Amino acid sequence: MTTDEINAITENFDKLEKNELTASELVDFLKQNHIQMPIKTIKAIIVLSDDNNDQKISKQEFRKVIQYIAKSHSLAETLFHVADTDNSMTVSRKEMEIFNLRMGWNIVLNKEQYTLEEFQQMVSQFLVE
Known part of the structure; x- marks a missing residue:
C-alpha cells in the first residue's frame, strides 16, 4: 500500500460523520476501500490500538492502524x-x-x-x- 493510498483511505475516514468506528463498522469501511481482511485480524488490531479501551477506533487510532496494515503480510x-x-x-x-x-x-x-x-x-x- 502506497503513501497515497493510505492518505486516500484516511481522508475517506475523515469524511465519515462519525469520529470512531466499531469492529464491524471498520470491516465495512475497509471493504469499501478495497482492503479485505478477516474480522479476527481487525478485532485484534482494535484491541491493541484502542488506547482508551472503548472497543472503538478513533480517527487518530485509525491512522496508526492503517500504517501497520500497509506494511504487514x-x-x-x-x-x-x-x-x-x-x-x-x-x-x-x-x-x-x-x-x-x-x-x-x-x-x-x-x-x-x-x-x-x-x-x-x-x-x-x-x-x-
Missing part, C-alpha cells in the same frame, strides 16, 4: 508492528507484557527482546482457527 506481522510501540523492530519484554494483557493471552516470556520471527512463533499458537 500476515496477522502475526501486523500484531508485531502494533505491539512494537517504540518502532524499534523488536518487541521488548515490557511491550510483550502489555500485548499479553491486552490480548488476554498468556505467552511465557523468557527473553528481554523478540524479533519478528520469534514473535510470530510465539503468537502462532493463538492464531490457529
Whole structure:
C-alpha cells in the first residue's frame, strides 16, 4: 500500500460523520476501500490500538492502524508492528507484557527482546482457527 493510498483511505475516514468506528463498522469501511481482511485480524488490531479501551477506533487510532496494515503480510506481522510501540523492530519484554494483557493471552516470556520471527512463533499458537 502506497503513501497515497493510505492518505486516500484516511481522508475517506475523515469524511465519515462519525469520529470512531466499531469492529464491524471498520470491516465495512475497509471493504469499501478495497482492503479485505478477516474480522479476527481487525478485532485484534482494535484491541491493541484502542488506547482508551472503548472497543472503538478513533480517527487518530485509525491512522496508526492503517500504517501497520500497509506494511504487514500476515496477522502475526501486523500484531508485531502494533505491539512494537517504540518502532524499534523488536518487541521488548515490557511491550510483550502489555500485548499479553491486552490480548488476554498468556505467552511465557523468557527473553528481554523478540524479533519478528520469534514473535510470530510465539503468537502462532493463538492464531490457529
